[in-house]
Amino acid sequence: MMRKKRNLIYLINFIFLWLLLIYLSFYCNYLNAINNHKRIILQSARSLFHFIVITRNWNARHGGVYVIVNEKTKPNPYLKDPMRDIIVNDKLMLTKINPAYMTRQISEIAQEQNGIKFHITSLNPIRPQNKPTPLETKFLKDFEKGIKEKGTFINNGEDKYFFYMAPLITEESCLKCHEEQGYKVGDIRGGISITVPDNVKISLSSLLIGHVIIGIIGLLIILFSGMKLVIAYEKIRKQALYDNLTEIPNRKYFFDRLYMEYNRCKRYKQPLSIILCDIDDFKSYNDTYGHIQGDKCLKKVARTIKASLRRPGDFCARYGGEEFIVLLPDTSADGAIYLAEKIRYNVEKLRITHKNSPYNVVTLSIGVATKKANMEITAIELIKFADSALYRAKENGKNRIEFCERLDDT
Numbered sequence: 001m002m003r004k005k006r007n008l009i010y011l012i013n014f015i016f017l018w019l020l021l022i023y024l025s026f027y028c029n030y031l032n033a034i035n036n037h038k039r040i041i042l043q044s045a046r047s048l049f050h051f052i053v054i055t056r057n058w059n060a061r062h063g064g065v066y067v068i069v070n071e072k073t074k075p076n077p078y079l080k081d082p083m084r085d086i087i088v089n090d091k092l093m094l095t096k097i098n099p100a101y102m103t104r105q106i107s108e109i110a111q112e113q114n115g116i117k118f119h120i121t122s123l124n125p126i127r128p129q130n131k132p133t134p135l136e137t138k139f140l141k142d143f144e145k146g147i148k149e150k151g152t153f154i155n156n157g158e159d160k161y162f163f164y165m166a167p168l169i170t171e172e173s174c175l176k177c178h179e180e181q182g183y184k185v186g187d188i189r190g191g192i193s194i195t196v197p198d199n200v201k202i203s204l205s206s207l208l209i210g211h212v213i214i215g216i217i218g219l220l221i222i223l224f225s226g227m228k229l230v231i232a233y234e235k236i237r238k239q240a241l242y243d244n245l246t247e248i249p250n251r252k253y254f255f256d257r258l259y260m261e262y263n264r265c266k267r268y269k270q271p272l273s274i275i276l277c278d279i280d281d282f283k284s285y286n287d288t289y290g291h292i293q294g295d296k297c298l299k300k301v302a303r304t305i306k307a308s309l310r311r312p313g314d315f316c317a318r319y320g321g322e323e324f325i326v327l328l329p330d331t332s333a334d335g336a337i338y339l340a341e342k343i344r345y346n347v348e349k350l351r352i353t354h355k356n357s358p359y360n361v362v363t364l365s366i367g368v369a370t371k372k373a374n375m376e377i378t379a380i381e382l383i384k385f386a387d388s389a390l391y392r393a394k395e396n397g398k399n400r401i402e403f404c405e406r407l408d409d410t
Helices: 004-061 101-115 134-144 172-181 203-243 250-268 280-291 291-308 333-348 379-395 405-409
Strands: 065-068 085-089 091-095 117-121 150-156 158-168 188-197 273-281 314-319 323-327 364-371 401-403
Touching: 004 101, 004 150, 004 158, 004 188, 004 203, 091 150, 101 117, 101 134, 117 134, 134 150, 134 158, 134 188, 250 273, 250 314, 250 323, 250 379, 273 280, 273 291, 273 333, 273 379, 280 291, 291 314, 291 323, 291 333, 323 333, 333 364, 333 401, 364 379, 379 401
Parallel strands: 364 401
Antiparallel strands: 065 091, 085 091, 117 188, 150 158, 158 188, 273 323, 273 364, 314 323
């Protein structure tokens, strides 16, 4: 029972470890999905920034570009350039678009089409609308400390955004507009922030379903394999502790049980009895009817002895050859003799033909010995006394019971 319980605990622990592994796998995959999403959106924002910078550099290297003045594109009041506006005729007027103005217009188009917002800003802006927000101010100060880029996720109610910002480095082509502010080539003159809508929701359902399916399959495999191992273990244990022919406990199992019951009866001051049985003239039976019939006879006798026991604590085993032994904890001499007679009678009642027996049927000779609570004898000595009684039963005509009187008188 203890071994079964221990095996069950091992199986439960293994199942727990498997479920823990599935949970850790799910958790790691979920974190990996989040990190991949963060990496992708960061890379996207970084690419957009570099695209804007390249576009601005193209504009700056051409000294600005002229576009038609219309309702959406008005002359830039903050651009100090005598060639800012060119009147072609009374119907056509051109105005110069510098990199900053171009960035604002690109931002308006991107925000209309994709919800992406660009904002050019500086701690020392020329245009008031380019004044930095508190978060942009913090990032700009970090850029002055040498940080190359910054990004963070922003939750605004139900909307979620990724806010990215990187510095703008002053180049030679930038000095035309910014030299009077004191900037030199290589200085950080500001930055561009990019606000990207984060509409991607990581699906937990598919990830969860996949792990649940794998977990269930693994669990079934563990349970199936575990049960197979338990059955195999029980089979091996049974082979080690049970007699293969009669399917009752063997001699080794008997002695394990004997010492356990002996110590228990001694501790609680209870009597302990042993019944030793031997099939009469069994060699003659084998010679006459053959070993196959002999094996059948042994099986029938073993089953009959086992069936004669009624208490859960009573124990029988094959002691060797045609000998069987019964262990009776907390059983007096009278109780042991009564049970021995019952066993003898039940075997005789089987009416197994044995023509070389004086009784014409298979019979048992039985020796009984009882250790009283106050007796100081060992477990092995108790068996020897039962064996001595069995010898007397054989000598006195067989098919009978003898009790070890020496013990009874002690």
